[in-house]
Amino acid sequence: MRVALGIEYCGTAFHGWQSQAGGGTVQDALESALREIAGVPVGVMCAGRTDAGVHASHQVVHFETSVERPLTAWVRGVNSNLPAGVAVRWAQEVGDEFHARFSARGRRYRYLLLNRPQRPGLWAGRVGWFHGTLELAAMQEACGRLLGEHDFSAFRAAGCQAKSPVKTLSRAEVRQCGNMFVFDFEASAFLHHMVRNLVGTLVYIGKEAQSPGWIDELLQMKDRKLAAPTFSPDGLYFRGPIYEPHWGLPDPDDDFLDGLLK
Structure with a gap:
Protein backbone atom coordinates (compact mmCIF):
# COMPACT_ATOMS: atom_id res chain seq x y z
CA MET A 1 0.00 0.00 0.00
CA ALA A 104 4.13 16.99 -9.38
CA ARG A 105 3.70 19.31 -12.35
CA GLY A 106 4.76 22.39 -10.43
CA ARG A 107 5.99 23.77 -7.12
CA ARG A 108 5.24 26.93 -5.16
CA TYR A 109 7.37 29.03 -2.84
CA ARG A 110 6.68 32.12 -0.79
CA TYR A 111 9.19 34.47 0.82
CA LEU A 112 8.19 36.76 3.69
CA LEU A 113 10.38 39.83 4.10
CA LEU A 114 9.96 42.14 7.10
CA ASN A 115 10.84 45.69 6.11
CA ARG A 116 11.46 47.95 9.09
CA PRO A 117 14.47 49.46 10.87
CA GLN A 118 14.39 46.96 13.75
CA ARG A 119 15.22 43.26 13.32
CA PRO A 120 12.40 40.77 13.98
CA GLY A 121 11.72 39.54 17.47
CA LEU A 122 8.36 37.81 17.43
CA TRP A 123 8.98 36.63 13.85
CA ALA A 124 12.64 35.71 14.37
CA GLY A 125 13.60 32.75 12.20
CA ARG A 126 10.33 32.93 10.28
CA VAL A 127 10.85 36.01 8.10
CA GLY A 128 13.68 37.60 6.22
CA TRP A 129 14.57 41.17 7.17
CA PHE A 130 15.71 44.35 5.43
CA HIS A 131 16.03 47.63 7.31
CA GLY A 132 16.05 50.17 4.46
CA THR A 133 13.37 51.57 2.17
CA LEU A 134 12.17 49.31 -0.65
CA GLU A 135 10.36 50.45 -3.80
CA LEU A 136 7.51 48.04 -4.51
CA ALA A 137 6.92 49.18 -8.10
CA ALA A 138 10.54 48.55 -9.09
CA MET A 139 10.47 45.03 -7.67
CA GLN A 140 7.15 44.31 -9.38
CA GLU A 141 8.55 45.40 -12.73
CA ALA A 142 11.59 43.19 -12.18
CA CYS A 143 9.37 40.21 -11.33
CA GLY A 144 7.64 40.56 -14.69
CA ARG A 145 10.99 40.20 -16.44
CA LEU A 146 11.55 36.83 -14.75
CA LEU A 147 8.44 35.19 -16.17
CA GLY A 148 8.74 32.53 -18.85
CA GLU A 149 11.50 30.15 -19.85
CA HIS A 150 15.02 31.32 -19.08
CA ASP A 151 18.48 30.05 -18.27
CA PHE A 152 18.62 30.86 -14.54
CA SER A 153 22.35 30.16 -14.12
CA ALA A 154 22.79 33.59 -12.50
CA PHE A 155 20.49 32.41 -9.68
CA ARG A 156 21.86 28.89 -9.28
CA ALA A 157 23.92 27.71 -6.31
CA ALA A 158 27.41 26.41 -7.09
CA GLY A 159 26.53 22.95 -5.79
CA CYS A 160 23.25 22.66 -7.68
CA GLN A 161 22.79 19.18 -9.14
CA ALA A 162 19.99 19.99 -11.60
CA LYS A 163 20.67 18.67 -15.09
CA SER A 164 19.71 21.97 -16.73
CA PRO A 165 19.58 25.60 -15.54
CA VAL A 166 16.68 26.28 -17.92
CA LYS A 167 13.40 26.60 -16.02
CA THR A 168 9.99 28.10 -16.74
CA LEU A 169 8.75 30.54 -14.12
CA SER A 170 4.97 30.84 -14.37
CA ARG A 171 4.54 33.13 -11.38
CA ALA A 172 6.83 35.80 -9.95
CA GLU A 173 5.01 38.39 -7.87
CA VAL A 174 5.58 40.68 -4.93
CA ARG A 175 3.03 42.59 -2.88
CA GLN A 176 3.16 44.64 0.28
CA CYS A 177 1.12 44.01 3.44
CA GLY A 178 2.00 46.75 5.91
CA ASN A 179 5.70 46.32 6.68
CA MET A 180 5.80 42.84 5.13
CA PHE A 181 6.74 42.18 1.52
CA VAL A 182 5.36 38.90 0.18
CA PHE A 183 7.13 37.24 -2.77
CA ASP A 184 5.42 34.36 -4.60
CA PHE A 185 7.08 32.07 -7.15
CA GLU A 186 5.75 29.10 -9.11
CA ALA A 187 7.55 26.87 -11.59
CA SER A 188 7.69 23.28 -12.74
CA ALA A 189 10.98 22.98 -10.84
CA PHE A 190 13.54 25.22 -9.15
CA LEU A 191 17.31 25.29 -8.97
CA HIS A 192 19.16 25.04 -5.66
CA HIS A 193 18.92 28.41 -3.83
CA MET A 194 17.07 29.86 -6.83
CA VAL A 195 14.29 31.55 -4.84
CA ARG A 196 16.64 33.00 -2.22
CA ASN A 197 18.91 34.29 -4.98
CA LEU A 198 15.95 35.85 -6.79
CA VAL A 199 14.78 37.57 -3.60
CA GLY A 200 18.27 38.90 -2.92
CA THR A 201 18.42 40.39 -6.40
CA LEU A 202 14.91 41.87 -6.12
CA VAL A 203 15.88 43.52 -2.83
CA TYR A 204 18.87 45.14 -4.57
CA ILE A 205 16.44 46.50 -7.14
CA GLY A 206 13.97 47.55 -4.46
CA LYS A 207 16.61 49.57 -2.61
CA GLU A 208 17.50 51.17 -5.96
CA ALA A 209 21.02 49.81 -6.07
CA GLN A 210 20.06 48.46 -9.52
CA SER A 211 17.26 49.09 -12.03
CA PRO A 212 14.63 46.48 -12.99
CA GLY A 213 16.48 46.01 -16.28
CA TRP A 214 19.32 44.40 -14.32
CA ILE A 215 17.26 41.20 -14.44
CA ASP A 216 17.62 41.05 -18.22
CA GLU A 217 21.39 41.52 -17.96
CA LEU A 218 21.76 38.77 -15.36
CA LEU A 219 19.68 36.31 -17.38
CA GLN A 220 21.78 37.06 -20.44
CA MET A 221 25.18 36.89 -18.67
CA LYS A 222 24.34 33.61 -16.84
CA ASP A 223 26.96 34.32 -14.17
CA ARG A 224 26.07 33.75 -10.51
CA LYS A 225 28.88 36.04 -9.35
CA LEU A 226 27.19 39.05 -10.98
CA ALA A 227 23.89 38.73 -9.10
CA ALA A 228 23.11 39.71 -5.50
CA PRO A 229 24.10 37.56 -2.52
CA THR A 230 21.88 34.67 -1.44
CA PHE A 231 19.19 35.92 0.93
CA SER A 232 18.47 34.43 4.37
CA PRO A 233 16.55 31.12 4.51
CA ASP A 234 14.43 32.42 7.42
CA GLY A 235 11.59 33.81 5.32
CA LEU A 236 11.35 31.02 2.75
CA TYR A 237 8.31 28.70 2.75
CA PHE A 238 7.73 25.73 0.46
CA ARG A 239 4.01 26.08 -0.23
CA GLY A 240 3.76 22.71 -1.83
CA PRO A 241 3.67 20.79 -5.08
CA ILE A 242 0.95 21.09 -7.71
CA TYR A 243 -0.67 17.84 -8.83
CA GLU A 244 -3.24 17.02 -11.46
CA PRO A 245 -6.79 16.94 -10.02
CA HIS A 246 -7.22 13.21 -10.69
CA TRP A 247 -4.90 12.40 -7.79
CA GLY A 248 -7.54 13.86 -5.46
CA LEU A 249 -5.03 15.17 -2.94
CA PRO A 250 -5.83 18.07 -0.60
CA ASP A 251 -4.55 21.47 -1.72
CA PRO A 252 -4.83 23.80 1.28
CA ASP A 253 -4.63 27.17 -0.43
CA ASP A 254 -6.24 28.73 2.64
CA ASP A 255 -3.19 28.03 4.81
CA PHE A 256 -2.05 30.22 7.65
CA LEU A 257 0.30 32.23 5.45
CA ASP A 258 -2.69 33.68 3.63
CA GLY A 259 -4.73 34.21 6.77
CA LEU A 260 -2.04 36.15 8.59
CA LEU A 261 -1.46 38.53 5.70
CA LYS A 262 -5.05 39.47 4.85
Missing part, protein backbone atom coordinates in the same frame (compact mmCIF):
# COMPACT_ATOMS: atom_id res chain seq x y z
CA ARG A 2 1.21 3.51 -0.83
CA VAL A 3 0.26 6.39 1.45
CA ALA A 4 0.70 10.13 0.87
CA LEU A 5 1.04 12.59 3.73
CA GLY A 6 0.76 16.38 3.87
CA ILE A 7 3.36 17.85 6.23
CA GLU A 8 4.04 21.31 7.63
CA TYR A 9 7.15 22.32 9.52
CA CYS A 10 9.15 25.20 10.86
CA GLY A 11 12.66 24.65 9.60
CA THR A 12 14.43 26.74 12.24
CA ALA A 13 15.38 23.80 14.47
CA PHE A 14 16.19 21.37 11.65
CA HIS A 15 19.21 20.79 9.39
CA GLY A 16 17.02 20.81 6.30
CA TRP A 17 14.76 18.11 4.91
CA GLN A 18 17.08 15.37 3.68
CA SER A 19 18.24 12.66 6.06
CA GLN A 20 21.89 12.77 7.07
CA ALA A 21 24.25 10.73 9.21
CA GLY A 22 24.14 13.14 12.15
CA GLY A 23 20.33 13.29 12.18
CA GLY A 24 18.47 16.48 13.01
CA THR A 25 16.53 16.71 9.75
CA VAL A 26 12.80 16.76 9.08
CA GLN A 27 13.03 13.47 7.19
CA ASP A 28 14.81 11.84 10.13
CA ALA A 29 12.11 13.00 12.54
CA LEU A 30 9.26 11.90 10.27
CA GLU A 31 10.69 8.46 9.51
CA SER A 32 11.33 7.86 13.21
CA ALA A 33 7.72 8.76 14.05
CA LEU A 34 6.37 6.56 11.24
CA ARG A 35 8.42 3.65 12.53
CA GLU A 36 6.76 3.98 15.92
CA ILE A 37 3.34 3.54 14.31
CA ALA A 38 4.27 0.93 11.70
CA GLY A 39 6.55 -1.12 13.95
CA VAL A 40 9.04 -1.43 11.08
CA PRO A 41 11.35 1.04 9.29
CA VAL A 42 9.55 3.36 6.87
CA GLY A 43 11.29 5.45 4.22
CA VAL A 44 9.65 8.48 2.65
CA MET A 45 10.01 10.38 -0.62
CA CYS A 46 9.22 14.10 -0.65
CA ALA A 47 7.94 16.51 -3.27
CA GLY A 48 10.72 19.02 -2.76
CA ARG A 49 13.76 19.09 -0.48
CA THR A 50 14.33 22.17 1.65
CA ASP A 51 17.55 23.59 3.11
CA ALA A 52 18.34 24.25 6.76
CA GLY A 53 16.15 27.03 8.13
CA VAL A 54 13.57 26.79 5.32
CA HIS A 55 9.95 26.08 6.25
CA ALA A 56 7.07 24.25 4.58
CA SER A 57 3.35 24.87 4.84
CA HIS A 58 2.47 21.94 2.56
CA GLN A 59 5.21 19.42 1.97
CA VAL A 60 3.95 16.16 0.45
CA VAL A 61 5.59 12.77 0.95
CA HIS A 62 4.72 9.18 0.12
CA PHE A 63 5.78 5.86 1.58
CA GLU A 64 5.19 2.15 1.04
CA THR A 65 3.91 -0.12 3.78
CA SER A 66 2.40 -3.57 4.16
CA VAL A 67 1.21 -2.65 7.66
CA GLU A 68 -2.50 -1.97 7.90
CA ARG A 69 -3.35 1.10 9.92
CA PRO A 70 -6.30 3.49 9.74
CA LEU A 71 -5.45 6.79 8.07
CA THR A 72 -6.02 8.54 11.39
CA ALA A 73 -3.05 6.62 12.80
CA TRP A 74 -0.80 8.12 10.14
CA VAL A 75 -1.94 11.57 11.30
CA ARG A 76 -2.66 11.58 15.05
CA GLY A 77 -0.40 8.67 15.86
CA VAL A 78 2.56 10.03 13.92
CA ASN A 79 2.02 13.53 15.32
CA SER A 80 2.22 12.15 18.85
CA ASN A 81 5.75 10.97 18.05
CA LEU A 82 6.98 14.04 16.18
CA PRO A 83 9.00 16.85 17.78
CA ALA A 84 7.65 20.38 18.05
CA GLY A 85 7.83 22.28 14.80
CA VAL A 86 6.66 19.51 12.45
CA ALA A 87 3.19 17.99 12.02
CA VAL A 88 1.23 15.78 9.65
CA ARG A 89 -1.84 17.57 8.30
CA TRP A 90 -3.48 14.75 6.33
CA ALA A 91 -2.99 11.17 5.13
CA GLN A 92 -4.44 9.52 2.04
CA GLU A 93 -3.99 6.19 0.30
CA VAL A 94 -2.78 6.61 -3.29
CA GLY A 95 -2.16 4.35 -6.27
CA ASP A 96 1.22 2.73 -6.85
CA GLU A 97 1.80 5.03 -9.83
CA PHE A 98 1.75 8.14 -7.62
CA HIS A 99 5.12 9.65 -6.71
CA ALA A 100 5.36 12.70 -4.45
CA ARG A 101 8.17 14.19 -6.53
CA PHE A 102 7.71 12.93 -10.07
CA SER A 103 3.92 13.28 -10.18
Whole structure:
Protein backbone atom coordinates (compact mmCIF):
# COMPACT_ATOMS: atom_id res chain seq x y z
CA MET A 1 0.00 0.00 0.00
CA ARG A 2 1.21 3.51 -0.83
CA VAL A 3 0.26 6.39 1.45
CA ALA A 4 0.70 10.13 0.87
CA LEU A 5 1.04 12.59 3.73
CA GLY A 6 0.76 16.38 3.87
CA ILE A 7 3.36 17.85 6.23
CA GLU A 8 4.04 21.31 7.63
CA TYR A 9 7.15 22.32 9.52
CA CYS A 10 9.15 25.20 10.86
CA GLY A 11 12.66 24.65 9.60
CA THR A 12 14.43 26.74 12.24
CA ALA A 13 15.38 23.80 14.47
CA PHE A 14 16.19 21.37 11.65
CA HIS A 15 19.21 20.79 9.39
CA GLY A 16 17.02 20.81 6.30
CA TRP A 17 14.76 18.11 4.91
CA GLN A 18 17.08 15.37 3.68
CA SER A 19 18.24 12.66 6.06
CA GLN A 20 21.89 12.77 7.07
CA ALA A 21 24.25 10.73 9.21
CA GLY A 22 24.14 13.14 12.15
CA GLY A 23 20.33 13.29 12.18
CA GLY A 24 18.47 16.48 13.01
CA THR A 25 16.53 16.71 9.75
CA VAL A 26 12.80 16.76 9.08
CA GLN A 27 13.03 13.47 7.19
CA ASP A 28 14.81 11.84 10.13
CA ALA A 29 12.11 13.00 12.54
CA LEU A 30 9.26 11.90 10.27
CA GLU A 31 10.69 8.46 9.51
CA SER A 32 11.33 7.86 13.21
CA ALA A 33 7.72 8.76 14.05
CA LEU A 34 6.37 6.56 11.24
CA ARG A 35 8.42 3.65 12.53
CA GLU A 36 6.76 3.98 15.92
CA ILE A 37 3.34 3.54 14.31
CA ALA A 38 4.27 0.93 11.70
CA GLY A 39 6.55 -1.12 13.95
CA VAL A 40 9.04 -1.43 11.08
CA PRO A 41 11.35 1.04 9.29
CA VAL A 42 9.55 3.36 6.87
CA GLY A 43 11.29 5.45 4.22
CA VAL A 44 9.65 8.48 2.65
CA MET A 45 10.01 10.38 -0.62
CA CYS A 46 9.22 14.10 -0.65
CA ALA A 47 7.94 16.51 -3.27
CA GLY A 48 10.72 19.02 -2.76
CA ARG A 49 13.76 19.09 -0.48
CA THR A 50 14.33 22.17 1.65
CA ASP A 51 17.55 23.59 3.11
CA ALA A 52 18.34 24.25 6.76
CA GLY A 53 16.15 27.03 8.13
CA VAL A 54 13.57 26.79 5.32
CA HIS A 55 9.95 26.08 6.25
CA ALA A 56 7.07 24.25 4.58
CA SER A 57 3.35 24.87 4.84
CA HIS A 58 2.47 21.94 2.56
CA GLN A 59 5.21 19.42 1.97
CA VAL A 60 3.95 16.16 0.45
CA VAL A 61 5.59 12.77 0.95
CA HIS A 62 4.72 9.18 0.12
CA PHE A 63 5.78 5.86 1.58
CA GLU A 64 5.19 2.15 1.04
CA THR A 65 3.91 -0.12 3.78
CA SER A 66 2.40 -3.57 4.16
CA VAL A 67 1.21 -2.65 7.66
CA GLU A 68 -2.50 -1.97 7.90
CA ARG A 69 -3.35 1.10 9.92
CA PRO A 70 -6.30 3.49 9.74
CA LEU A 71 -5.45 6.79 8.07
CA THR A 72 -6.02 8.54 11.39
CA ALA A 73 -3.05 6.62 12.80
CA TRP A 74 -0.80 8.12 10.14
CA VAL A 75 -1.94 11.57 11.30
CA ARG A 76 -2.66 11.58 15.05
CA GLY A 77 -0.40 8.67 15.86
CA VAL A 78 2.56 10.03 13.92
CA ASN A 79 2.02 13.53 15.32
CA SER A 80 2.22 12.15 18.85
CA ASN A 81 5.75 10.97 18.05
CA LEU A 82 6.98 14.04 16.18
CA PRO A 83 9.00 16.85 17.78
CA ALA A 84 7.65 20.38 18.05
CA GLY A 85 7.83 22.28 14.80
CA VAL A 86 6.66 19.51 12.45
CA ALA A 87 3.19 17.99 12.02
CA VAL A 88 1.23 15.78 9.65
CA ARG A 89 -1.84 17.57 8.30
CA TRP A 90 -3.48 14.75 6.33
CA ALA A 91 -2.99 11.17 5.13
CA GLN A 92 -4.44 9.52 2.04
CA GLU A 93 -3.99 6.19 0.30
CA VAL A 94 -2.78 6.61 -3.29
CA GLY A 95 -2.16 4.35 -6.27
CA ASP A 96 1.22 2.73 -6.85
CA GLU A 97 1.80 5.03 -9.83
CA PHE A 98 1.75 8.14 -7.62
CA HIS A 99 5.12 9.65 -6.71
CA ALA A 100 5.36 12.70 -4.45
CA ARG A 101 8.17 14.19 -6.53
CA PHE A 102 7.71 12.93 -10.07
CA SER A 103 3.92 13.28 -10.18
CA ALA A 104 4.13 16.99 -9.38
CA ARG A 105 3.70 19.31 -12.35
CA GLY A 106 4.76 22.39 -10.43
CA ARG A 107 5.99 23.77 -7.12
CA ARG A 108 5.24 26.93 -5.16
CA TYR A 109 7.37 29.03 -2.84
CA ARG A 110 6.68 32.12 -0.79
CA TYR A 111 9.19 34.47 0.82
CA LEU A 112 8.19 36.76 3.69
CA LEU A 113 10.38 39.83 4.10
CA LEU A 114 9.96 42.14 7.10
CA ASN A 115 10.84 45.69 6.11
CA ARG A 116 11.46 47.95 9.09
CA PRO A 117 14.47 49.46 10.87
CA GLN A 118 14.39 46.96 13.75
CA ARG A 119 15.22 43.26 13.32
CA PRO A 120 12.40 40.77 13.98
CA GLY A 121 11.72 39.54 17.47
CA LEU A 122 8.36 37.81 17.43
CA TRP A 123 8.98 36.63 13.85
CA ALA A 124 12.64 35.71 14.37
CA GLY A 125 13.60 32.75 12.20
CA ARG A 126 10.33 32.93 10.28
CA VAL A 127 10.85 36.01 8.10
CA GLY A 128 13.68 37.60 6.22
CA TRP A 129 14.57 41.17 7.17
CA PHE A 130 15.71 44.35 5.43
CA HIS A 131 16.03 47.63 7.31
CA GLY A 132 16.05 50.17 4.46
CA THR A 133 13.37 51.57 2.17
CA LEU A 134 12.17 49.31 -0.65
CA GLU A 135 10.36 50.45 -3.80
CA LEU A 136 7.51 48.04 -4.51
CA ALA A 137 6.92 49.18 -8.10
CA ALA A 138 10.54 48.55 -9.09
CA MET A 139 10.47 45.03 -7.67
CA GLN A 140 7.15 44.31 -9.38
CA GLU A 141 8.55 45.40 -12.73
CA ALA A 142 11.59 43.19 -12.18
CA CYS A 143 9.37 40.21 -11.33
CA GLY A 144 7.64 40.56 -14.69
CA ARG A 145 10.99 40.20 -16.44
CA LEU A 146 11.55 36.83 -14.75
CA LEU A 147 8.44 35.19 -16.17
CA GLY A 148 8.74 32.53 -18.85
CA GLU A 149 11.50 30.15 -19.85
CA HIS A 150 15.02 31.32 -19.08
CA ASP A 151 18.48 30.05 -18.27
CA PHE A 152 18.62 30.86 -14.54
CA SER A 153 22.35 30.16 -14.12
CA ALA A 154 22.79 33.59 -12.50
CA PHE A 155 20.49 32.41 -9.68
CA ARG A 156 21.86 28.89 -9.28
CA ALA A 157 23.92 27.71 -6.31
CA ALA A 158 27.41 26.41 -7.09
CA GLY A 159 26.53 22.95 -5.79
CA CYS A 160 23.25 22.66 -7.68
CA GLN A 161 22.79 19.18 -9.14
CA ALA A 162 19.99 19.99 -11.60
CA LYS A 163 20.67 18.67 -15.09
CA SER A 164 19.71 21.97 -16.73
CA PRO A 165 19.58 25.60 -15.54
CA VAL A 166 16.68 26.28 -17.92
CA LYS A 167 13.40 26.60 -16.02
CA THR A 168 9.99 28.10 -16.74
CA LEU A 169 8.75 30.54 -14.12
CA SER A 170 4.97 30.84 -14.37
CA ARG A 171 4.54 33.13 -11.38
CA ALA A 172 6.83 35.80 -9.95
CA GLU A 173 5.01 38.39 -7.87
CA VAL A 174 5.58 40.68 -4.93
CA ARG A 175 3.03 42.59 -2.88
CA GLN A 176 3.16 44.64 0.28
CA CYS A 177 1.12 44.01 3.44
CA GLY A 178 2.00 46.75 5.91
CA ASN A 179 5.70 46.32 6.68
CA MET A 180 5.80 42.84 5.13
CA PHE A 181 6.74 42.18 1.52
CA VAL A 182 5.36 38.90 0.18
CA PHE A 183 7.13 37.24 -2.77
CA ASP A 184 5.42 34.36 -4.60
CA PHE A 185 7.08 32.07 -7.15
CA GLU A 186 5.75 29.10 -9.11
CA ALA A 187 7.55 26.87 -11.59
CA SER A 188 7.69 23.28 -12.74
CA ALA A 189 10.98 22.98 -10.84
CA PHE A 190 13.54 25.22 -9.15
CA LEU A 191 17.31 25.29 -8.97
CA HIS A 192 19.16 25.04 -5.66
CA HIS A 193 18.92 28.41 -3.83
CA MET A 194 17.07 29.86 -6.83
CA VAL A 195 14.29 31.55 -4.84
CA ARG A 196 16.64 33.00 -2.22
CA ASN A 197 18.91 34.29 -4.98
CA LEU A 198 15.95 35.85 -6.79
CA VAL A 199 14.78 37.57 -3.60
CA GLY A 200 18.27 38.90 -2.92
CA THR A 201 18.42 40.39 -6.40
CA LEU A 202 14.91 41.87 -6.12
CA VAL A 203 15.88 43.52 -2.83
CA TYR A 204 18.87 45.14 -4.57
CA ILE A 205 16.44 46.50 -7.14
CA GLY A 206 13.97 47.55 -4.46
CA LYS A 207 16.61 49.57 -2.61
CA GLU A 208 17.50 51.17 -5.96
CA ALA A 209 21.02 49.81 -6.07
CA GLN A 210 20.06 48.46 -9.52
CA SER A 211 17.26 49.09 -12.03
CA PRO A 212 14.63 46.48 -12.99
CA GLY A 213 16.48 46.01 -16.28
CA TRP A 214 19.32 44.40 -14.32
CA ILE A 215 17.26 41.20 -14.44
CA ASP A 216 17.62 41.05 -18.22
CA GLU A 217 21.39 41.52 -17.96
CA LEU A 218 21.76 38.77 -15.36
CA LEU A 219 19.68 36.31 -17.38
CA GLN A 220 21.78 37.06 -20.44
CA MET A 221 25.18 36.89 -18.67
CA LYS A 222 24.34 33.61 -16.84
CA ASP A 223 26.96 34.32 -14.17
CA ARG A 224 26.07 33.75 -10.51
CA LYS A 225 28.88 36.04 -9.35
CA LEU A 226 27.19 39.05 -10.98
CA ALA A 227 23.89 38.73 -9.10
CA ALA A 228 23.11 39.71 -5.50
CA PRO A 229 24.10 37.56 -2.52
CA THR A 230 21.88 34.67 -1.44
CA PHE A 231 19.19 35.92 0.93
CA SER A 232 18.47 34.43 4.37
CA PRO A 233 16.55 31.12 4.51
CA ASP A 234 14.43 32.42 7.42
CA GLY A 235 11.59 33.81 5.32
CA LEU A 236 11.35 31.02 2.75
CA TYR A 237 8.31 28.70 2.75
CA PHE A 238 7.73 25.73 0.46
CA ARG A 239 4.01 26.08 -0.23
CA GLY A 240 3.76 22.71 -1.83
CA PRO A 241 3.67 20.79 -5.08
CA ILE A 242 0.95 21.09 -7.71
CA TYR A 243 -0.67 17.84 -8.83
CA GLU A 244 -3.24 17.02 -11.46
CA PRO A 245 -6.79 16.94 -10.02
CA HIS A 246 -7.22 13.21 -10.69
CA TRP A 247 -4.90 12.40 -7.79
CA GLY A 248 -7.54 13.86 -5.46
CA LEU A 249 -5.03 15.17 -2.94
CA PRO A 250 -5.83 18.07 -0.60
CA ASP A 251 -4.55 21.47 -1.72
CA PRO A 252 -4.83 23.80 1.28
CA ASP A 253 -4.63 27.17 -0.43
CA ASP A 254 -6.24 28.73 2.64
CA ASP A 255 -3.19 28.03 4.81
CA PHE A 256 -2.05 30.22 7.65
CA LEU A 257 0.30 32.23 5.45
CA ASP A 258 -2.69 33.68 3.63
CA GLY A 259 -4.73 34.21 6.77
CA LEU A 260 -2.04 36.15 8.59
CA LEU A 261 -1.46 38.53 5.70
CA LYS A 262 -5.05 39.47 4.85
